Amino acid sequence: MAIPTPPVAPLRRRTRIHEVIIQGLLFLCGLISIFVTTGIIYELSKEAYLFFGYQQWLPAHKPLVADIAPEQTLFEVGTQGPALEVGSHYRIGDEIMLLEAVDGALVQMQRGAQQTEPIAHRAGLTLSREVNPNLLEFLTGTAWEPHNGRFGILPLLNSTLIVSSIAILVALPLGLATAIYLSEYATPTARSRLKPILEILAGVPTVVYGFFALTFMTPLLRAIFGSGVVEIYNMASAGIVVGILILPFVSTVSEDALSAVPRSLREAAYGLGATRLETAIQIVLPAAFSGIAAAVILAASRAIGETMVVAIAAGAGPNFTFNPFKAAETMTGHIARISGGDLSYDSLDYNSIFAVGLMLFLMTLVLNIISQRIVRRFREVYE
Amino acid sequence: MQNSTYAIETKDLAIFYGAFQAVGNVNLEIEHHKITAIIGPSGCGKSTVLRAFNRMNELIPSVSTKGVVLFNGHNIYERDVDPVEVRRHVGMVFQKPNPFPKSIYENIAWGARINGYTGNMDELVESALRGAALWDEVHDKLDQSGTSLSGGQQQRLCIARAIAVKPDIILMDEPCSALDPIATLRIEELMYDLAREYTIIIVTHNMQQAARVSDYTAFFSLSEDGKRTGQLMEYGDTKTIFTNPGRKITEDYITGRFG
Numbered sequence: 001m002a003i004p005t006p007p008v009a010p011l012r013r014r015t016r017i018h019e020v021i022i023q024g025l026l027f028l029c030g031l032i033s034i035f036v037t038t039g040i041i042y043e044l045s046k047e048a049y050l051f052f053g054y055q056q057w058l059p060a061h062k063p064l065v066a067d068i069a070p071e072q073t074l075f076e077v078g079t080q081g082p083a084l085e086v087g088s089h090y091r092i093g094d095e096i097m098l099l100e101a102v103d104g105a106l107v108q109m110q111r112g113a114q115q116t117e118p119i120a121h122r123a124g125l126t127l128s129r130e131v132n133p134n135l136l137e138f139l140t141g142t143a144w145e146p147h148n149g150r151f152g153i154l155p156l157l158n159s160t161l162i163v164s165s166i167a168i169l170v171a172l173p174l175g176l177a178t179a180i181y182l183s184e185y186a187t188p189t190a191r192s193r194l195k196p197i198l199e200i201l202a203g204v205p206t207v208v209y210g211f212f213a214l215t216f217m218t219p220l221l222r223a224i225f226g227s228g229v230v231e232i233y234n235m236a237s238a239g240i241v242v243g244i245l246i247l248p249f250v251s252t253v254s255e256d257a258l259s260a261v262p263r264s265l266r267e268a269a270y271g272l273g274a275t276r277l278e279t280a281i282q283i284v285l286p287a288a289f290s291g292i293a294a295a296v297i298l299a300a301s302r303a304i305g306e307t308m309v310v311a312i313a314a315g316a317g318p319n320f321t322f323n324p325f326k327a328a329e330t331m332t333g334h335i336a337r338i339s340g341g342d343l344s345y346d347s348l349d350y351n352s353i354f355a356v357g358l359m360l361f362l363m364t365l366v367l368n369i370i371s372q373r374i375v376r377r378f379r380e381v382y383e
Numbered sequence: 384m385q386n387s388t389y390a391i392e393t394k395d396l397a398i399f400y401g402a403f404q405a406v407g408n409v410n411l412e413i414e415h416h417k418i419t420a421i422i423g424p425s426g427c428g429k430s431t432v433l434r435a436f437n438r439m440n441e442l443i444p445s446v447s448t449k450g451v452v453l454f455n456g457h458n459i460y461e462r463d464v465d466p467v468e469v470r471r472h473v474g475m476v477f478q479k480p481n482p483f484p485k486s487i488y489e490n491i492a493w494g495a496r497i498n499g500y501t502g503n504m505d506e507l508v509e510s511a512l513r514g515a516a517l518w519d520e521v522h523d524k525l526d527q528s529g530t531s532l533s534g535g536q537q538q539r540l541c542i543a544r545a546i547a548v549k550p551d552i553i554l555m556d557e558p559c560s561a562l563d564p565i566a567t568l569r570i571e572e573l574m575y576d577l578a579r580e581y582t583i584i585i586v587t588h589n590m591q592q593a594a595r596v597s598d599y600t601a602f603f604s605l606s607e608d609g610k611r612t613g614q615l616m617e618y619g620d621t622k623t624i625f626t627n628p629g630r631k632i633t634e635d636y637i638t639g640r641f642g
Contacts, residue, residue, distance in 0.1 A: 187444065264481040268541070270442060272494035272548055273471030282493065287484050 044361055047354030052135060056348050057091055057128035058149050060084065064092070064125050065105065070118040076105045077127060082148060089113060089130035092121045096130075131348065138355065144318040144334075146352045153359060155320035159235055159328035160360075163310055166239025166324060167246055167303040172296055174243075175250025179292075182251070183258035184280040195252070202248035210312030213241035218313065225325065233315035233327035241313065242306050246299040253298070257291025258284055290378035297371035301364040307332040331356050387456035390415045390552055390582040391436055396450035398431050398440060405431050406613040409450070411601060418574060418583045420593035420621065423603035424641065428613025429586045430478075432603070433554050436584065437473035438466040455551070471498055474550035478557040480537030482529030482544070487512075487521050490529040490540055491547045498548055507547055515543035516573050535566025542573065546581070553577065555585040559592065571596050590637060593621065600624040602633050 061081025068075045077084075084090075084102050090109070091097070096116045097109040112118035131149040141152015178198070182191050217237040222230045230236070261284045269279040285292070315327025316337055329337070335353045343350045389412040396409040406428035413419050421429045431440060438459060440446040451458050459469045483490050491508045500507065508525070512518040517539040521532070529540050538558055545553055555574075559567040574583055574596050587593050593600055601618045605611050617624060617633045628634045635641055 262481070264477060264479060265483060267439065267442065267475075267477060268481045268483065268544075270467075271437065271439065271470055271475035271477070272497070272544065273467055274494070274497050275467050278497050282497070283483060 041361070044354055044358045047351055048358040051348070051351035051355045052133055052138070056131050056133075056351075058131050058147065058348065060090060060127040060129040062127040064121055064123050064127075066123050068121050070111065070120050073100075073111060074106060074108050077107055079105050084127075085129070090127045091130065092125050092127055093119070095119055095121070133348075133352075133355075142320045146349045151352060151355075153331075153356065155318035156329060156331045156334050156356060157359070158320060158322070159314065159318075160304055160330040160332070162235050162322070162324055162328075163239040163242060163314060163330055164300055164303040166236060167242035167306075168296065168300055170240050170243025171247045171250045171299055171303075175247050175295075175299075176254055176292065178247070178251040179254035179258055180280050180285070182255045184276065184284060198248045198251060201244070202252075204245075206245065206306065206308035207312070209241050209245050210309045213237045213309055213313035217241050221325070230325040231315070231327045233313060234325045235314050235328055235330075236324040238310045238312075238314035238330075239324065242303050242309050245306065245309065246302050249299045249302060250295050253295035254288070254292045257288040257295065260291065261287045290375045293374045293378070294371040297367050297374070301367040304363055304367070305332060305360065307336050311336045331360050335360075387453070389413055389453070390455065391584070392453040392456075393432075393435075394451040394453070396432070396435060396448070396452060398428065398435055399447045399449070400443075401445045404610065404612045406435075406603075407606070409615045411615060411618060413582065413584060414599065415582050416578055416580075417598040418578050418585060418596055419599040419601065420597035421584065421586045421601045421603060422588075422590060422593045422636075423613070423616075424605070424636065425588075426611075426613075427603045427605050429603050430556050431613070433556055433584060433586050434475075436552070436554055437470045437475055439470070439475065441466065471548060472550050473552045473554060474545035474548055475554045475556065476538070476541050476545055476558045479561050480534055480541055482532070482537050482540050484528060484530055486526045487529050487532070487540060488525040491544050494544055494548045511543040511547035512540075514546050514577070515539045516569065516576075517543055533566070535562050535569060538562060538566070538570060539573065542570075542577075546577070550581065552582045552584065555583065557586055557588060560588060567592070590625075594625050597621045602628075602636065604632055604636065607632075 059081075062077040062079075062084065065076040065078065084099055084107065086099050086102060088099055089096050090099055094116060095112060095118060096114045097111055098113040099107060100110055101108040129149065133149075133151040138151050138153055140154065141150060142154045143150045143152050144155050182194060186194065214233075214237070217240055218230070218232060218234065221234070221237055222232075265283055265287055266279055269283045274283070310330045310333040314333055315329055316333070317327070317329055318334065319326060319328035321328055335356055338349060338353050391411070391413040393409050393411045396406065396411075397404060398406040409432060411432075421433060423429050434440045435448055435452060436454070436459075438448075440448060448460060450460075452460055454469065454473065458464070459466075483493065485493065488508055491511050492504050495504070495507055509518060509522075512521060517536060520536060521527075521540075529537065532540060538561075542553075542558075559570050562570065571592065574585070577583060578598075585593075585597065598621060599619065600621045602616045602624060603613050604616045606614050617628060617630050619629070623629075624633065625637060628637060
C-alpha cells in the first residue's frame with residue numbers, strides 16, 4: 001500500500017488588502033505633514049518676496065501747488081509730511097519722476113522716469129514715494145515704521161530675544177531643578193502626584209497667562225522696582241510669564257532625559273561613595289546633557305513663537321530698547337496686532353508681516369537644527 | 384583597619400522585598416585578603432546578599448534589611464552609620480561594565496575627587512590603571528571616553544575606578560558574565576593580584592570560575608519549605624565544597640544536577 005504524500009503547503013505570496021490599505025494611510029499621514037510644511041514655507045516666502053522684491057508706493061503727503069505741464073521740471077509742492085529724498089522716485093498718477101534737487105518747496109524732477117509718459121498734472125494731486133525694502137535695511141535698520149518706509153526688524157527682533165532670554169533664564173533653572181527633584185529625589189508617590197500638576201501648567205490657555213502677566217506680574221514688578229521704572233506694558237513681565245509657560249516643557253522633557261540614564265550609572269556612582277547630590281549633578285546630569293539641551297532649545301523656540309502673552313503684556317508698538325522694563329513689541333506681537341487690524345490685501349504693511357513671519361520661521365528652524373545637532377553629537381547610547 | 388578577625392561578618396541577616404522575604408538567616412564570616420565566592424542557582428538571593436554588604440539594596444525603596452552586618456567589627460546597619468561612608472570602604476564592580484560617559488582619566492579621578500583625595504591625581508590614575516592591568520592598553524588615550532573601550536577593558540576600568548578610592552573590600556557581582564572567555568581570564572588573573580591588598584567577594588554563576596579563583600565558597604539555595612527564601616546552605620573552603628560537600632543539595636548543584 002502506497003503511503004499518501006501530504007498535501008504541499010501553499011507558499012504562494014498572498015495579498016493582504018487591509019495591510020496595504022493601512023500602510024497607504026500611514027504613508028498619507030506622513031505626506032500631509034510634509035505638504036503642510038511645504039505650503040507654509042511657500043506662502044511665507046511668496047508674500048515676503050512681494051515685500052522685498054516689488055516696487056511699492058507710499059503717500060509722501062506733498063500736493064502739487066499749481067498745475068504742471070508735461071515738460072516742466074521745476075515746480076512747487078506742499079511742505080508738510082516727511083522730507084523729500086533726493087535720488088528717490090516719486091509718482092503722480094501714472095507718471096514716475098526722479099527727484100534731482102530740492103530747495104524748500106521747490107523741487108527739480110527728471111520727468112518720465114522708468115519709461116513712463118510725461119503728462120500734465122493738476123494742482124492738489126499728491127506725490128507718492130517709491131520704497132524698495134531691501135534685505136540689508138531689513139536686517140540692520142533700527143526702526144520699524146512701514147508707513148514711513150522704514151523696515152528695520154531690529155526693534156522687533158531685539159524685544160523677541162529679550163523676552164525669550166528672560167523666559168529661558170526663568171525656565172532653565174526652575175525646570176532643571178524640578179526635573180532633578182522628580183527623577184532623583186521624589187518617591188514614586190510624590191512623583192505620581194506632582195507630574196500631573198506640572199502638566200496642568202502646560203494646559204493653561206496662553207491668553208490666561210497673558211492676563212496673569214498684566215494683572216499680577218506687572219504690578220508685582222512695579223511694587224518691587226518702582227512704578228517709575230517699570231512701565232505698565234513691559235518685556236520683563238511678559239518674559240517671566242513666558243518662562244512659567246515653558247517651564248513644564250523644560251521640566252518634563254529633561255526629566256525624561258534624566259530618567260533615561262540607566263540605573264547602572266547611578267549605582268556605579270553610589271558604589272564609589274557618592275552622595276545623591278554628587279550623583280545627580282556630576283553623573284546623571286552630564287549623561288543626560290543631550291536630552292536636556294534639546295529640551296531647552298525646543299523650549300526657546302516655543303518662547304520665541306509665543307504670541308498671546310507678549311501681545312497682551314509686552315506692549316504695542318516697536319521700540320528699540322535694551323531695558324526690559326520698557327514696553328516693546330515682539331515679532332509675534334507685531335504680527336498679531338497688525339493682522340488684527342483692517343489691512344488691505346497687498347498693502348505694504350500686509351506684506352511686511354510675512355517678512356517678519358519668515359524671519360520667525362527661520363529662527364525656530366535654525367534652533368531646531370541646532371538641537372538636532374546637539375542630540376546627535378552628545379548622545380550617549382546605552383544598551 | 385584590620386582590628387577585627389573578619390572583614391565581613393553577618394548575623395541572622397534577612398532581606399525583604401516588601402513583604403516577601405528574599406534571604407533569611409545568613410550567618411557568614413568573610414576572611415581578610417581572601418577571595419570568597421558566592422554561588423547558587425538563579426533567584427536565590429546571591430546578589431541581594433552581596434549588595435547588603437555595602438547597603439546598596441536601600442537604593443530600591445521597597446527593600447528592608449534585618450540582622451547585623453559587621454564590617455571590621457562595626458554594624459553597618461546601625462542607625463548612625465552613613466551608607467555613603469560604608470560604600471567608600473566597600474567598593475563594587477557590577478555585572479555589566481558601567482563606565483561613566485566621561486574620559487578614562489575622569490572615570491578614575493571622579494571617585495577619588497568626591498572622596499576628598501588631594502594628592503597627585505595623575506599618579507593615582509596611573510596606579511589604579513596599573514592595578515587593574517589596563518595601563519598599557521590605555522595610557523596613550525586617557526582623554527578618550529570610557530565607553531569607547533571594549534567590554535573587557537570597560538570592566539577593568541570599573542575595577543580601576545573602584546580601587547582608586549582605596550576600599551577595604553571589593554564586591555564583584557558576576558563581573559565576567561558579560562565578557563568573552565579571554566576577557567574573563569584577564570579579570571580572574573587580576574583578582575589574584577588584587578587579593579593581596581583587598582578582600583574580594585564575588586558572586587558568580589560560573590562554578591568553574593568559583594573553583595578557579597576563590598579561597599572560600601558560600602553556596603546559597605532556595606529554602607526547601609516552598610517559601611522561596613534564599614538561604615546559606617553551606618560555607619567552607621573552596622576545595623572542600625567542591626570535592627567533599629557536606630550536604631546533598633550542594634553536591635547536586637555542583638555536579639550540575641540543578642541550577
